[in-house]
Amino acid sequence: MAWYIGRRLVQTIPVFLGATLLIYAMVFALPGDPVAALGGDRGLSPALVERIRESFNLDKPFLVQYLLYLKGVVTFDFGTTFSGRSVRDVIGEALPTTFMLAFMALVFEAVLGVAAGLVAGLRKGKAFDATVLIVSLFVIAVPTFVIGFVLQFTVGVKWGVLPPTVGSDVSVRTLLLPAMVLGAVSLAYVLRLTRTSVAENLTADYVRTATAKGLSRPRVVTVHVLRNSLIPVVTFLGADLGALMGGAIITEGIFNINGVGGTLYRAILQGQSSTVVSLTTVLVVIYIAANLLVDVLYAALDPRIRYA
């Protein structure tokens, strides 16, 4: 097991290098001159432009810029934004909020998705199953911002059950509604995945053997059906954590959340390469970590792959 995790950790090094290089190159290739844009319509003096370029290493060739950036990353110095703030502070401000949001969305979709999926799978073809399938299809089909605005208006404004916006007041209560919106589509997928998996495992030979042993139905379902059915669901959830972190931009916009999505969006518009690359790299690292966690969980759930 330790050997397995170790090997996976070593594998993250090339992924990390490749991801940063790729993102750096893409930001470098973005059209427009970020420094020139700083001055707005009036323009900056050539001397000032030169100074800014020099301080941000923009005058050096691409590869040198990248290596200088990497050197900074190793010493946890992610550089500064054009306005002089440390990129580390920017990340430190946005990341926890987004992380909390994504985590809440993940818990929401996992708990509700597995529960509803299990019931639907056990009652395949019955009314509950049909209803849940249609609703989940609807959720998948409708764009997130529609669900977001509708819920914000009804739950937040009209009924006043939950706060409609987040702003500077970041708490579990304020993030509840955005988390539900963020997790809605994935919830539909988790539900369908669990349903299919449960329905399939119900017909497995070993489930029949378990029943033939004299086990009660609840025990057969929890011990022999659910655990086996969770294997593909866990894989999906792990990959989804990364998607939730990076894909929160629309939800963050609707609910006025100062998170990674908005920060990243603004940084891309301004061509702030160190901010963009650093934030993206953090997302990549989180993604890799989530996948590693999935692999470990996977091995815990399925002994067959433990010693592979």
Next chain:
Amino acid sequence: MIPVEIDTQAPPLATTVEPLLRISDLEVSFATANGLVQAVRGVSLTVYPGQTVAIVGESGSGKSTTAHAVIGLLPGTGKVTGGTIEFGGVDITQADAKDMVALRGKEIGLVPQDPMSNLNPVWKVGFQVKEALRANGVATGSAATARANELLAEAGLRDAARRAKQYPHQFSGGMLQRALIAIGLAARPQLLIADEPTSALDVTVQRTVLDHLQGLTRELGTAVLFITHDLGLAAERADHLVVMYRGKVVESGPAREILADPSHPYTRRLVASAPSLASRRIQSAKERGVRSSELLTHAGDDGPSRRDDIISVEHLTRVFRLPGGRPGATRELTAVDDVTFAIPRGTTTALVGESGSGKSTVAKIVLNLLEPTSGRVLIDGTDVSTLDRRRLFDFRRRVQPIFQNPYGSLDPMYSIYRTIEEPLRIHGVGDKRTREARVRELLDLVALPASTMRRFPNELSGGQRQRIAIARALALEPEMIVCDEAVSALDVLVQAQVLTLLNDLQTELGLTYLFITHDLAVVRQIADEVCVMQDGRIVEAATTDEVFDHPREEYTRELLDAIPGARLAMTPDRGDPEPTDAAVL
């Protein structure tokens, strides 16, 4: 709980004893898109305490469905639509879910068909045995752990305490089946349903497992309802036989009586087709008719004088590297170890052995789908490994495979026409019209109607699919066909048909077969020469008659003894030797 007041010590078949299980006019139906389909139609049978009753029939005969109805585990939409199942005097067809849970495990145990898929892969074996103890209130906690180990040991699992802590994927098929027997007998049920308990296992393993099961149930006085497609096996293991055909019981009675004097035509066919020791080499239609007298000299007497070997295999060795538990550590597995044999043109050589003996690896090397570590394969004297791309392409045309599983070896998205036509198209044989004519011809050759070509594999039965696989293999007019367990997945009657077909084609087209199988009874029917493999080596090679009549190796003798029905003493005086099968049990 069902009150049972039967003296289990009473001798079976004593007329005063109440039956343990009495099925009367049982009807089971499945709801399908086309309405109700009856799988079991008015089946009646009785099992007395301590008695072993076997239900025999081919797949689809309703034998498994009957068994599953008894334990209330009908799959899918299956439902009992008529008749009664009385267990210990109480009708359980109307029992509610709670009563059935109480009955399962404690009163009626099940040993299922396929050991590989019947244990949950994510739980330790010991845990799964313990569950059966806990659910039926036999033992809990550490007492259950100890009891589970005892049960596993009792079922014949060596080193049970250590094995109990392992997962199913670390077990072999035979070991898994022992674990399933331990589970089935855990709560000491009065009736054990054994649903084809060993059909997925090698013959030698099959015998030891069945011997053990028989010993255990006899000792415990457990009644056994034994489901099998193998008449020989059933007769060997059961006191009483029930023969099922298309959902009905066509014949039932004492095992030996049925074998000696089958009254129903279906049973008669079944008895005739059952491969067994006494069966002879199948003779082709032509040989039967035209030159039956010459045939007698065909098998052994030719001698090496005018030997024309199409394929010869010299000192073949194949080593697989397996990843070890530690980084960089690899284990070496010698799957094939210095194997040498040659196949004379127009004859059949059988490669026999248990799973893991390396016979399929040899087949793959002969087909040039796998490279040998050392040694060589010669076709008409040319080393196959030296062939360039073009000549390898020609080689593929000359040597064709038929694989074991007709469900897996045909592309489900290809129509039958496309399946058979594909090799012709790849090798650029003829134009569209002549290819279609050829497909018709091939279908005719394997005795399928031309209308089959528009159908898809899932619309055909296993036997029909295997015929398609044969037609596909024949499309390019090969000189040699490698049959890797080509009939193992088929029912006895279909198996007999396919073997006869292969044999007729051999005479007609002068084909050479390399026949890979674990089933010695099949070998007797088709092969001229036999190579017995064990642990990657050929331990015995001789003509079929020699191997069967005078086996030299202990291992060969074990294999022969393990053939179901081999130990049945039957009087071979059933008169007329029928032409197609010539099989006398």
